[in-house]
Amino acid sequence: MWPEASRIRIFMLFPGAEVIHLCSQCHDYPCVASCPVNALSVDKDTLAVKVDREKCISCGKCIDVCPGNIPFLHPGDNKATICDLCDGDPECVKVCREARFDALWLLKQPRQWAEGNLNRKLFAQKPEDLTKDIAENIYGEKAKELV
Amino acid sequence: MPRGYAGKILDIDLSNDKIKDITISEEVLKNYVGGRGLAARILWDRLGKKWQNVDPLGPENLFITLTGPMTAIHPGARVCITGKSPQSNGIIGSTCSGEFPSELKCAGYDGVIVSGKAEKPVYILVTDDKAEIRDAKKVWGTESPETIRILNKEVREELSKRHPKIGVWKEPGMIYCGPAGENRVRTAAVLQKVSHAAGYGGYGAVMGSKNLKAIVAKGRKPLPDVASPSAVRLLWREVDRRLCNREREWPTVHGTGYGGYETAARSSSEPIRNWQEEWHDEKGFGGPKFDYRHWVKRCWSDFNCAGSCMKLAIVKAGPYKGAFTDDPDYELQAYCGPNLGIFEPDKCIYMSALVDYLGFSGINGPNTFAFAAELYQRGILTKRDIGFELTWGDVEAFEKLARKIVKREGIGDVLAEGTYRAALKISEMKGVDATKYAVHVKGVEIGAHGTRSGEDYNPIGYACSPQCGDHTSGVYDAYRDMGSVFSDSAVICSFVQDWELTWDYYRAITGWETTQEEWNRVLGPRIMQIQRAALLLGGPDIVWNPAVHDDNPPRWYEPLPSGPYKGKTTDKKVVEEQKQQFYKAIGWDENGIPKSEILKKLGLEDVDKALEKIRK
Secondary structure (H helix, E strand, O other): OOHHHOOOEEEOOOOOOOEEEOOOOOOOOHHHHHOOOOOEEEOOOOOOEEEOOOOOOOOOHHHHHOOOOOOEEOOOOOOEEOOOHHHHOOHHHHHHHHOOOOOOOOOOOOHHHHHOOOHHHHOOOOHHHHHHHHHHHHHHHHHHHHO | OOOOOOOOEEEEEOOOOEEEEEOOOHHHHHHHOOHHHHHHHHHHHHHHHHHHHOOOOOOOOOEEEEOOOOEOOEOOEEEEEEOEOOOOOOEOOEEEEOOHHHHHHHOOOOEEEEEOOOOOOEEEEEEOOEEEEEEOHHHOOOOHHHHHHHHHHHHHHHHHHHOOOOOOOOOOEEEEOOHHHHOOOOOEOEEEOOOEEEOOOOHHHHHHHOOEEEEEEOOOOOOOOOOOHHHHHHHHHHHHHHHOOOOOHHHHHOOOOOHHHHHHHOOOOOOEOOOOEOOOOOHHHOHHHHHHHHEEEEEEOOOOOOOOOEEEEEOOOOOOOOOEEOOOOHHHHHHOOHHHOOOOHHHHHHHHHHHHHHOEOOOHHHHHHHHHHHHHHOOOOOHHHHOOOOOOOOHHHHHHHHHHHHHOOOHHHHHOOOHHHHHHHHHHHHOOOHHHHOOEEOOEEOOOOOOOOOOOOOOOOOOOOOOOOOOOOOOOOOOOOHHHHHHHHHHEOHHHOOHHHHHHHHHHHHOOOOOHHHHHHHHHHHHHHHHHHHHHHOOOOOOOOHHHHOOOOHHHHOOOOOOOOOOOOOOHHHHHHHHHHHHHHHOEOOOOOEOHHHHHHOOOHHHHHHHHHHHO
16 A cells, blocks of 8 residues: 555645645646656547656656646656556546445546536645634634634 | 564664664574564563662663564554663563654664763764764643654754755654653653653653653664565455454544543442542443543544544544644543543643653553642642642642652642652651552552453552552453563554464464463563563562552552442452462562563563572
């Protein structure tokens, strides 16, 4: 097991206000556009971002341009790491279902909706900003003292 | 290298700013595993010869924090905190859950041993293969939420500076002490998150005595390799299927948060007003009250566990608005509720939150508050002694008392020594016997499960345990008891542990052939013998006499005054009988001292030699 290698990262900058942080697949893919060596591409079927680990030069540009700084360099090979939806059959969904928590599920949309969906990019936020919102939702006014 | 282990332990001397890595031989690991067991061995090796003279709050004591081979690889990762206990003067393995142990193992370390005393407040930062001692000025004196906020920020900023390209750093894991620990209050805990505490043993005070505020760990490496990855994967899923799912009321759906009503109403074994009663039927203190009014999270777990025993309770309205804590867990429901004469969930949440923020153990600290309140009820302590009226149920008064203890002001300085030591002092001050109101076993305030009704804990569970008042490590027959020694040594949570699978799981991780029988007959007892020897040697301020102190507190021989078990009490004759049976089963003589032949058989010649002076 390798917690720091997980493409789904859960930030807990303050206990209780956990942030689930993973690629939200912006409709305009700023990360793909930023890559100087064309190591990033969009999967035709899932619309997920794929990383060619041979090509990646670990420059970190994709992290900087992501509105949520979501990608990270893998602690093993130091290459850009982004959720690839396990090619359309995500392991996270399977294990969550198996455990009967059903907190994760796969959303299926017609291609034309999925491609033009502007809302997804709104989820791409920095963990610190998301923490503030989630903390206020949970702790109310007190959140200001906590995060 | 043994599997399941990171392979190194940090050995830090704060007096001389020295940090080194040590390794433990496979032979020792196989025998003592980790956590409680390994710490007992390390403590004995380093302090055994001078045990009676080691002041638990002096620089010569060790503060030991250890994981085990199963930690973070089995659901329910915990860390075990030990040292010479400032409560029992023996060795207590005290565990708490959170992400610190997994971060530590990913950083390449199985544990940290801290000796000496820093000149000024410090914290230890452990990152991949490296440790450093850092200034803790900013967090000295801060309450728990503030400590977490500041340390998370500081460490993440520092790591981003060192490794600017790799992306956003996730928060580290940490253990820390609160203001109570800093001021060497003997009921102070070592905490993770806001309300996860290693409470028994008083190790928060040991941290404070070393000027050590926190140990922070961030590791980016994988968890250690296991001997059989495919077996571990299969077993993980099976443990998860059996124990971590929504079809289990306990712990997944209700956590322990329904116990505050149930333990009193059903089994009459919940402390009420310093254990003067153990039964109540206050339905307003029932689980649904906490659940519907206060729980904002119902499914919450630490890393690699879907057990979900944690809830998040917040008071949303009224004078206690803003207070937040865990369920509260049953122990805190009881100790910060009925045992202080509080029967309203929002007040109980407020008190639970307060003890967390100040860094008390939620069992031990409030046990002392209730002890003081009973002395006030009986006129032994007066308004003049305390500074205000200390009546049952008065949250504001208990808050004032808690803060006085933390600051060691006036009577607070006496009560900061824990219930038993305070009782001795007050007896002397007032010329009365206050020890009969002290509910403890060998200096350790007892968990919230009584023995009088006969429906909950067994009569010698606490009395003969080397963990004393610890409700998670009671003893019965010197065989089954070894289970908790194992959980504390492999360092996993007993809530998500299935004994049918535990040994296969252990073997799949370590590759060793250890069996349950071998553990229960040899390895577990060996650890218990070391703990027992340390406890009986004790010192320097208190030495226990098994004839007197292997017993329940006097209160537990008074008849229950109310409820369906009214009139019932713990039978002294049964206690004496079971005590002798237990002594015999575990290999102690009729005076409760481990027998020479048994110790020699277990290879503990050094322990045997040290006990000569008390055998006589």
